[in-house]
Every structure is written in C-alpha cells, then in structure tokens.
Amino acid sequence: MQNLRYLCGLHGRRGAQAPEEAMAIVGLGGYEDAPLRTLSAGQKKRLGLARQWLSPAPLWLLDEPYANLDLDGINLVNRMVQAHLHEGGAALITTHGAYAAPPVRTRLLELARAAA
Template identity: 40%
Template sequence: MLVADALSLERGGRQLFDGLSFRIHARQIVRIEGENGAGKTSLIRILSGLSRYGFRGTVSRHAPMLYLGHHSAVKALLTPRENLAWHVAGESRYSEEQIDDALARVGLFGYEDVPSHALSAGQHRRVNLARLYLSTSPLWILDEPYTAIDVQGVRELEALFARHVAAGGAVVLTSHQSLAIDHPVHSLDLSLGIRT
C-alpha cells in the first residue's frame, strides 16, 4: 500500500532520520514510536504528502489514504454533525443517518447538534475519529489518535483498527503507548533507527 525509500530529514541542524526505508502492506498495523522530537509527526506528514519541510527520499502510495492529524480540526462554530459532514464531503455522499451513526459509535450520541465550542477536548477528538467509521480508504495514517481519549474510547478504537486490518486495510500510527490489539503490531522506532 505504501513504499518509503531512503527517507532523510534534517530539521534545526539535527538529523531526525536518515536512509529510512520500509513498506506498508495490507493487513498490517505499524506503530511509529520514539522520544519527543524524534520526528514521528514529521514522518507521518511525509507519508501523507503534507510535509512542509524539505526531505530526501521518496514515498509511493498505492492505495487511497485517510490522514488524521494530531489536532482535531474541529470548527468551533459548527456542530459535530456539521463538522463530520464537512470533513467527509469530498469522499462520498453520506446520509444524515450515517453521520449520526458514526458519531454515536464514538460516544457522541445526543451531542450531534451541540456547538463544538461547548464540547471537551476529548469530544473534539471523537468528532475527528468518527471519520474512521465512514472511511472507505484502505490505508489509514494517524498521528497520535489516542490523544484526549479515555480508556473505553481507546478500547473501541483498537477494536476498529483490528476490524479494519482484518478486512484488508492497513493502519500506520504514532503513539507513546503500547497497543492492546489481538493482531501483530510492527514497530518503527525512530529513537533506535530500527524496525522490529
């Protein structure tokens, strides 16, 4: 689904990674890990085609991708329903029922029409994560998806990851915490510069 070849990135006079090559296959979960400042978000943005920094190497994506960044990207004046409808508008046509069902799946039943400025940081994050329930993209690239999510939300998200890869998808994510998924999780550790 994705091939990264000889990726190198220097920022602020410091080499974050050099000569990094790997492949992402269907039915694979890859966790990018490393200390703060190791380049996890920078690598995710390179893989997604959104990097603002000059880097060397190439990335080839061979499948449609859904990218969710570290920030929730929720517009405060819109409701969760309006935010989710806006985010998925370019992907396909979804009914209000489908959008409401996705919001319910992330624990936002009853909050569909509440202005987002009245929601917590965790609820903002859940609005963004609801996109996963509507996504038809086989490749998910996620930057810190567990941020501001409670224990139950983490369990539900990991169950969704397991279903996605079982159906032939792939998940690439950054996270400081271990994943409790009944599926092999491959590690790309930027601190050590090794892949296990």
C-alpha cells in the same frame, strides 16, 4: 453532525455508513447539534474517530490516536482499527503509548538517537 456530513460530501463515505451511526459508534450520540467549540478534548478526539470511521480510505494514518482518551476511548480506537484491518484496510499508527496499541499483528519501529 454538520462536520461529518460535510466530510462525506467531499470524500464520500465507507460503505453504507451514516454520520448518525458514526456518532453513536464513538459515543457522541446526543451531541449531533453541539457546536464543535463546546466539546471537550476527548470529545473532539472522538469526533475525529467518527470522521476516520466514515472515510473510505484503505490506509489510515493515525498520529497519537490515544491522546486525550480514557480507557474506553483507547479500547474504541483499538476496536475500530481491528474492524478496519478485518475489512482489508491498513493502519499506520504513531504513538508514545505503545502499551495501548491494538492486539493485532504489528511491526514496531523505534526511533532513537545514535550513540555518540
């Protein structure tokens, strides 16, 4: 919780969202007092998603947001992106797992080496 409150103090926060709500949204309710070092990789990813959710930034830059997440976590990312887009925001997502991308209008850019 301290991590999220610090972020909100630096950058502000999205609307009336509170850090406690963000923790609950990402499935970390009950971990408010847990030191970051004690969280698993997936839980740390979820904390990062809570930070993103609280951010007032209109453009989200997400690098491999599906890494270290189970299917519920992948669905969580997609729901969060959909909600952000619905509120007029935009998201740039880089991933090796395009199969997990949210069901929204997308533009796909595939990078490959030129044939020699």
